[in-house]
Amino acid sequence: MPKRLLAALSAALLTLSLAACDRDGLNISATQAAGEDFQKNTHQSTTSELRYAYETEDGIYIQLKGAYVYYIDKSTKSVTILCGKPECEHNDDTCNARLAARSLCFYNGKLYYFNGDKLIENGQAVDYGDRIYSANPDGTDHKAVQKLEFTPSGDTNAFADKEPIIHRGVTYFPYCGVLYALPLGGDIEDAEKIWGDEIEADGSHMGNLNRLTYKLWGDGNHVYFMVNLEQSDGTYKDTLFDYDTISKETTQVWEVPGADEVGQWETTGVSVSQWYVLGGYIYFYLSGGDFWRSDLGNGKTEKLADTHEKTEYGSAVFSDDYLCLMNDGPEETGSSAAIGNPSDYIGGDTIYVYGLDGSFIKELSLKSLYDQFDTLESCKLAFCSGSDIYFVADASVQTWSGGVGTMIRNRFLCCVDIDTGEIAQIYNW
């Protein structure tokens, strides 16, 4: 391991978390915000309404309305916006809670998020590109700590799915098709290349979405990344690589199985509907198929549950304990999403809960929500935390007048308890 990585890790492990709470902050202590490893369960969302969340011991930080971060107390389910500024209306850039983040996590008592923005300096707009920012767990003291683009807003990077992760004190981030590692807060010029070939900019600002999509993951001493590898016939396949953070070796460990091995499913031969890597296995759900796992050591794939007996189509979120499966289905309209990204799903009134060994645990009905809201069109899974499954219910209505459509937004963050089946409506926007 290079000295600088080792130094960053040691510093990260030795530094004590200090509670930060000034007069404009909220009363959330740093001990509630511990974190070191990549958090798997909160990276499972199936809805764009709620893509970024991070769980701490007592609470959950969650970005809603595309920009504002809230804190949910896990036991009481009370929700507080992450801004303690007196008289703030929480509706513009001056609000402490406004992160407009792409990715959210905790490390060493600080909230970290990733964003790209232009700052006005001496009357000029200065583009720094995408950077990682830190903030205190109470929403105060935002500052940029690490660059993520060698060339700010560089041409070929513009359309890539480049959500970085922080795992054990190291930031992993893709840039122009290449995956890099850099100790958190380090100088981008010191970033180490892990995998991939740089894609040349052609000035068109258009890249191949499939070629540029990385999905990153951390588990113990391993950092995994799923990429869409082009096959000899010009098609793309979800392919998983394992970067061993100790030996620094990168190995291809899995690719999406063929229909001859696991049967037909919604995106046969291309990508799985949802996946989760834990302890040397990849667990995956195939909408239109079943629930499987592959041993990343020997490549052996086995079916864990015949989920199609409960619902043919669906979307899923995993945790270290559960597969939570919603019986929603693909919308009839097409989707322009890149391979590996879920298409638009609608409906969903039942969640089927399985153990990671494939055992069927419980069926949870959401029908009472549909009874309560006439206009409820879909429920979408966000993540599972302990025995709570968080989801977004969308009861928005489109009205038409004189040929002009107006969308009246009405969405709810809800939570259903696996043990009791009780549904809590947590926040409405």
Ligand SMILES: [Zn+2]
């Ligand atoms: Zn505010």
